[in-house]
Amino acid sequence: MKREREKHITRLHIILFSIIVIAAVTTVIVVKTGGSRKIQRYKKLEKDLNTATIYYFGNKELELEKGRIKVITMDTLIKNGYLQDEITSKCKGYTIVSNARQIDGSYEIGYNSYIKCGDSYKTIGFEDNILNQ
Numbered sequence: 001m002k003r004e005r006e007k008h009i010t011r012l013h014i015i016l017f018s019i020i021v022i023a024a025v026t027t028v029i030v031v032k033t034g035g036s037r038k039i040q041r042y043k044k045l046e047k048d049l050n051t052a053t054i055y056y057f058g059n060k061e062l063e064l065e066k067g068r069i070k071v072i073t074m075d076t077l078i079k080n081g082y083l084q085d086e087i088t089s090k091c092k093g094y095t096i097v098s099n100a101r102q103i104d105g106s107y108e109i110g111y112n113s114y115i116k117c118g119d120s121y122k123t124i125g126f127e128d129n130i131l132n133q
Contacts, residue, residue, distance in 0.1 A: 042121040045087055049074060050113040052082040053095035057109075064099040066107045071096055071130055074115070091117040094130055 053072045064070055074093040077083040093115035099107050114126040 038120060041087055042091075042115065042117055045085060045091065045093075045117075046113050046115055046123060048083060048085065049077070049093055049095055049115060050111050052077045053097065053111055053113065056080060056082045057097055057111075064097060064109065066099050067101060069096055069098045073131060087117070090120075091115050092131060093123075093126075096130075 056072060056077055062070070072095045074083060074088060074091070078088060093113065095111050095113040098110045098112070100110055102108050112125075114123040114130075116122045116126045116128070
């Protein structure tokens with residue numbers, strides 16, 4: 001009788017341990033997957049910011065002297081209808097438009113976008129002081 005009871009307790013321990021392990025693994029998978037989706041959303045916002053800047057710059061027929069840069073903020077693009085996304089209310093950002101000299105001596109317009117979304121995401125190279133200028 002005692003042995004049967006011990007077997008029952010041991011089985012119960014194994015079952016409880018299995019449930020705890022499965023719950024922990026499931027939690028980790030859900031958290032990792034959710035984080036990955038957020039990163040993808042932020043990366044998409046970076047690309048959308050870049051694309052919106054290209055359209056804004058082209059439609060406004062803005063010119064940029066050789067060797068110069070211009071900063072276009074996310075707020076400017078939102079106000080002018082070039083960028084819309086519910087995530088933008090949680091983020092701030094800008095695109096640096098540059099007319100840089102290339103190796104062959106020619107000049108080419110380039111666009112580099114940067115965003116910061118609270119403590120969740122920040123593009124490498126993002127600088128708060130650029131938005132304060």
